[in-house]
Amino acid sequence: MNTALKVTAFATGLAAAFTAAYGVGHAVGPAPAARPHAAAHGAHGAHGAQGVQGVQGEEPGAAHGDHRVGGLQVADRGYALRLDRTVVPVGGPTELSFQVLAPDGNPLTAYRPAHEKELHLIVASRDLTDFQHLHPVRAADGTWTAPASIPAAGDYRVFADFTPAAEAEPLTLGADLHAAGDYRPAALPRTGRTVTVDGYTLTLTGDLTPGRPGRLAFAVSRDGRPVTDLDPYLAAYGHLVVLRVGDLGYLHVHPDGEPGDGSTVPGPEVDFTATAPSPGDYRLFLDFQHQGTVHTAAFTLTATEAPATEAPAVGAPAAGAHQH
Template sequence: MSRRRRTTAGAAAALLALGLAACSGEEQPKDDDRIVLTPAADGVQSTRTPAGDGTQASVAGFTMGAVRLPGADRPGEVSFRITGESGAPLRDYLPEQTKLLHLYVVRDDLAQFRHVHPELGADGTWRGRVDLGSGGRWRVVAEFIPASGDRPVVLGTVLRVPGAEPRATSPDAAESADDGVVRVRLLDQGATGSNGRLRIAVSTPDDRPLQLGSYLGATAHLTGFAVGTRGFVHVHPLGAPEIEKDGTVLTFHTAFTKPGPYRMFVQVRVDGMLHQLAVTTDVTAAE
């Protein structure tokens, strides 16, 4: 886990270049986390239950407002503000997984997902770049740790983006996915509870283990959304990956509060390139 320190972010806004799988591609040259580790030195990540699940814009005295998304026809700016109880912009944050704030922009049918790392400007507005590619309803979810707090806060809202809307689809129920280079596969489904585990195998399409690079200070980033309720879940890798017959196996700490299907977006780095794949897990109620 990255060294936690108090950070004040008040520099002039800088726009981040993002592709379909944000935080890869054009961002790679300035990504300090592009280190190939053997084995990856994952530390114990934060396992504190967040305040909020991304379904509300105001939680624990913090509010996400002035949210704007670009149109569907071309890449553009996503912007928003985080304010405290006084109404003033929040400026002090603690980094988690090397960033002061993680922003997730996901189409409401969970068919498209963007992971964005915006920059905080001097006026208290967060700004970043995103390419949506289609209109319709998009969720905007911000995850951060206020410097004065002791756990993450997750805020979210839903915006309708003008432009051509694809036919609504139900999330694919597949437990594995591959992009021709990387395959990810669920080895279990997960269960409710504050100290759960979820294992995922990462391999070549023919199930050979892969050497994973570091992304955001860890061997993988996993973000989930409850199908049908818009609830958000961010899980953290535990320990180093293990080479098994199923491939390179990653274990994640989970804190699912409700059973049901969750669409999980897996991001891993292989040979310097970031790969993003999605699988669906059916979380069961703990006995």
């Protein structure tokens, strides 16, 4: 075969191969785009565990179904948390000021109220020894302000827990706050199942299990007597915030039942259903109100994997990204 014939045969074969590949591509369809890092969330009110991403370095929910945490991102789904300042003084009252920016870049001014508030603000130290549940006030221009007291130098995390009016699902955004000074981080407190705060004794029963909803019950007593007349506080007999040790992944769960529903009594127990997104240590902060004063009890609890042979509890609520 001479050179001209060889070139002609090669060109013909190349064209046939290209035509076959083109046909296969159309039959199968275009290659899928790379999937963005998934985001989910939980809520307060009838919602529960907040979720933005799972354990750092994992695809959210990859290890334990769809149980995710929130507060790990400063922006999500087009919304962003913008603190007016990220460095605050230590001691004494200070004012926190911030905005939530909407997807169009303007301050968000329309929210869906949950548990009597448009937005719940949590401030926690990175070593999880200090916790504050604040209720800021919003100005007409979308700027929120709240008085706070930063007790010691160190790093803090600010969580904004809210639902935009245009959204069906809530969000929890988080940002870092710094207090300059002689920083001496404390070891993680080990509390056991019983703690005492302001003269009240609280006993915790139940466990956090990765990927599985479980009951957490807090029994409140005072001077050896069960407290059976808890005050409604933000439309509930208790509010529970759970923070994962290490990255401060945020779960915000609320009690099973609410005042006035005909079945929920005002103590001595306040019950919750919660799902741990991963094994590890968690700090639990319970807010409750009695005789007009709000108190906060803190527990440390370790979530461990359930035995592989253990069957799910009969009647256990379905697991999901939200907790109640």
